[in-house]
Amino acid sequence: xxxxxxxxxxxxxxxxxxxxxxxxxxxxxxxxxxxxxxxxxxxxxxxxxxxxxxxxxxxxxxxxxxxxxxxxxxxxxxxxxxxxxxxxxxxxxxxxxxxxxxxxxxxxxxxxxxxxxxxxxxxxxxxxxxxxxxxxxxxxxxxxxxxxxxxxxxxxxxxxxxxxxxxxxxxxxxxxxxxxxxxxxxxxxxxxxxxxxxxxxxxxx
Amino acid sequence: xxxxxxxxxxxxxxxxxxxxxxxxxxxxxxxxxxxxxxxxxxxxxxxxxxxxxxxxxxxxxxxxxxxxxxxxxxxxxxxxxxxxxxxxxxxxxxxxxxxxxxxxxxxxxxxxxxxxxxxxxxxxxxxxxxxxxxxxxxxxxxxxxxxxxxxxxxxxxxxxxxxxxx
Numbered sequence: 505x506x507x508x509x510x511x512x513x514x515x516x517x518x519x520x521x522x523x524x525x526x527x528x529x530x531x532x533x534x535x536x537x538x539x540x541x542x543x544x545x546x547x548x549x550x551x552x553x554x555x556x557x558x559x560x561x562x563x564x565x566x567x568x569x570x571x572x573x574x575x576x577x578x579x580x581x582x583x584x585x586x587x588x589x590x591x592x593x594x595x596x597x598x599x600x601x602x603x604x605x606x607x608x609x610x611x612x613x614x615x616x617x618x619x620x621x622x623x624x625x626x627x628x629x630x631x632x633x634x635x636x637x638x639x640x641x642x643x644x645x646x647x648x649x650x651x652x653x654x655x656x657x658x659x660x661x662x663x664x665x666x667x668x669x670x671x672x673x674x675x676x677x678x679x680x681x682x683x684x685x686x687x688x689x690x691x692x693x694x695x696x697x698x699x700x701x702x703x704x705x706x707x708x709x
Numbered sequence: 710x711x712x713x714x715x716x717x718x719x720x721x722x723x724x725x726x727x728x729x730x731x732x733x734x735x736x737x738x739x740x741x742x743x744x745x746x747x748x749x750x751x752x753x754x755x756x757x758x759x760x761x762x763x764x765x766x767x768x769x770x771x772x773x774x775x776x777x778x779x780x781x782x783x784x785x786x787x788x789x790x791x792x793x794x795x796x797x798x799x800x801x802x803x804x805x806x807x808x809x810x811x812x813x814x815x816x817x818x819x820x821x822x823x824x825x826x827x828x829x830x831x832x833x834x835x836x837x838x839x840x841x842x843x844x845x846x847x848x849x850x851x852x853x854x855x856x857x858x859x860x861x862x863x864x865x866x867x868x869x870x871x872x873x874x875x
Contacts, residue, residue, distance in 0.1 A: 578746070581753040581818070582784045583791045585744055586811040589853040624747035628852035671791040688786055688812075 535701045538694040539675070539684040546674065546682035549573070551646045553610070556623035556635035563680055570605040570702045573674040575652055577613035578625045583671065588629040590692060591673070595630050597696050601703045604678070607633035612647065614640050650674055650682075677702050731841035735762030736801065738835070741847040742857035743818065744811075745827050752825070754779075754816040754833060754847055755809045755857070760801040767798040767838035768807070770816075775831050777820035784812050793817075798838065811855075827851040 534543065549571055550563040572591060576584035588609065595602040609626050611617035614637060622635025638646075652670035673686040675698065684698050741756040760766050771779045783796045799814050801807040809815050816833065825831055829849040834842045850858060 578750050580791075580793070581744070581746065581751045582782070582793065582815050583812055585746060585753065585852055589744075589855055592853045593855065621748060621750075625750070625852075628747050630853065670789055671786055672789060687789065688791070 535683075535698075535705075537684050537698045537701065539686050539690055539698050542674075542682050542685045546651075546685075547649055548682065549676040549680040550649070551610075551636070551638075552642055553636040553638040553646070554619055556619050556626055556637075558619045561636070566606055566608065566676075567680050568678050570678055570699060571608050571676040571680070572605060573608045573610065573650070573676065574672075575610050575612050575647055575670055577611050578617050578621055579613065585629070587671070587673070587688075588626070588633065591633070592630040594692055594695050594699065595632055597692075598699060598703065601700070602632060604703045605632060605699060608636055609633055610636045610638075610643065610646060612643055614638060614643055675699070675702065730762070732762075732766040732837035732839045733835070733841035733843040735760050735764075735766055736835070736837070736843055737761065738843065738845045740857040740859060741833075741845050742854070743825070743831060743847045743849045744852060744854060745825055745829075745849045746852050749820065752818045752821075753811070754818055755811065756816075756835075756845060756847070757806060757808045757810075758801045758835075759806040760803060763803050765803050766801045768801060769798050769836045769838060771833045771835045773818065773831065773833045775821055775823065775825065776818040777822065778818075779833065780817045780819070781814070782817045783814050786812075825849050827854075 534541065548563070549566060552560070552562050555561045574587060574591070576587065578584070588607070591607050595605065595607070598605065607626070607630055609622070611622060617635075617637050619635070619637055622637055626633035626635040637643075647670070652672065652674075671688040673695075674682060675684045675686065675695075677683050683702060686695050737759040739757045739759070741754070743752050743754045746752050754771075758766075758768060768781065770781045773779055781796050781799065782793050784791060784793050786792075796814070799807055799809070807814070818833075827849050831847050831849060832844050833847055834844050836842050848857060850856075
């Protein structure tokens, strides 16, 4: 066989190149996140809640998607809508890649937030947003799982009340593993950057 | 006695108002908008207030014929927690400005008497410390709007930061 003399080095080069490529996706090698890296420090995405279509869902239903978890409530006229509007901008900036991501908006106000209200609410922001509700215990379990917190403020005379809540956004990869935490002061550019890292890889790193 | 006090008081008030413009007369408003949320959910209203007077002016609240209740609120963040609180007044400094903007001061609009849709104009009557009022038109914007829609004049998002308290 005549071409043998060059085939061997070519194969070797190919293997080397493949090795480099695979190395980039190696489990042990951390992705160059810009936001707070929480890989290995927070539990996987797991919950039992009801989505805004009234369907019972668990964390496993969102495997295959990059999930952005945010706690809030619909009677929050300022910060929650601003955060969701900003997440919408982030999704727009991701272009078609955004289809691989879901915004999971978990209500910490189960008394007032029904699936129907949540449905109208999340869809006013982004079609890739999902509203999640549950009984007080399930929501508390989920928020505790991520060391998130919320409290109900003393009510006013007309029975209305405010809820203070954790303002962080937790980002999970396609395998449901917690990867980064976006604090409210984090920049939109950094969130877009890190979501690119999680979405571009196709398979999970 | 009684018959004399009132005319005197009125005369005094007239003199006073002739000498000094009211708080409302010193305030110019811009970027007035409402973030409309679905259904009967409370909405946030935002506006920039500029005071051309030599004295600070206090915004005390607002009223509206469209919303049953309007409250002056402030969002803040402490230890990673977001919360809202009612405030009595927001001071607009002399020859300065104050902004009601997302993640900070805002007017919380509750219980719309008729549905408000993006594109609608809603008049809110701002109330100031001396009792004077200023009717201001607010443009209703969609839930996922970032500002009043007059982009080039809104510096708030220049840093691309996520919402945070002050």
